[in-house]
Amino acid sequence: MKSYREYLYFTTxxxxxxxxxxxxxxxxxxxxxxxEGLCLVNAMHITASVFINDDEGGLHQDFxxxxxxxxxxxxxxxxxxLGGEDNADAHLKRTIMGREVVVAITxxxxxxxxxxxxxxxEFDGQRKKRVMVKIIGE
Numbered sequence: 001m002k003s004y005r006e007y008l009y010f011t012t013x014x015x016x017x018x019x020x021x022x023x024x025x026x027x028x029x030x031x032x033x034x035x036e037g038l039c040l041v042n043a044m045h046i047t048a049s050v051f052i053n054d055d056e057g058g059l060h061q062d063f064x065x066x067x068x069x070x071x072x073x074x075x076x077x078x079x080x081x082l083g084g085e086d087n088a089d090a091h092l093k094r095t096i097m098g099r100e101v102v103v104a105i106t107x108x109x110x111x112x113x114x115x116x117x118x119x120x121x122e123f124d125g126q127r128k129k130r131v132m133v134k135i136i137g138e
Contacts, residue, residue: 003136004134006028008133010128014126015073015125016093017122018120019119019120019122020118021118022055025103029105029109030108032137034138035137036105038136038137039102040136041101043100043120044129047087047123048122050131052103054116070093071092090124
């Protein structure tokens with residue numbers, strides 16, 4: 001069995017942003033020549049997320065509005081921010097949206113259901129963060 005790891009780096013222009021990273025993950029998979037296996041995609045920062053869903057603009061706006069209702073960016077609202085931080089909401093949003101995804105690899109391709117794509121969710125952006133892509137298989 002082969003194992004391969006590569007990092008993607010992101011510095012978003014906005015504090016909150018959803019980025020379709022499926023093409024980058026697919027490029028990494030093609031480098032490995034793995035035909036059957038698993039692909040782990042993991043946000044390596046506690047205020048960012050990786051998740052799978054549809055690449056539809058209205059849905060992304062809905063995610064942002066829903067997350068803002070659940071964990072609004074109101075720095076004086078959270079105990080976490082008493083120590084000088086202002087990103088407690090980003091930690092909560094990351095917990096809701098998830099840390100990582102695992103996608104099956106079949107026939108050398110990411111084995112998605114209809115409309116599925118991989119997204120990087122940034123909730124405390126404008127600084128460099130990374131995502132790990134780890135592929136194992138044969």
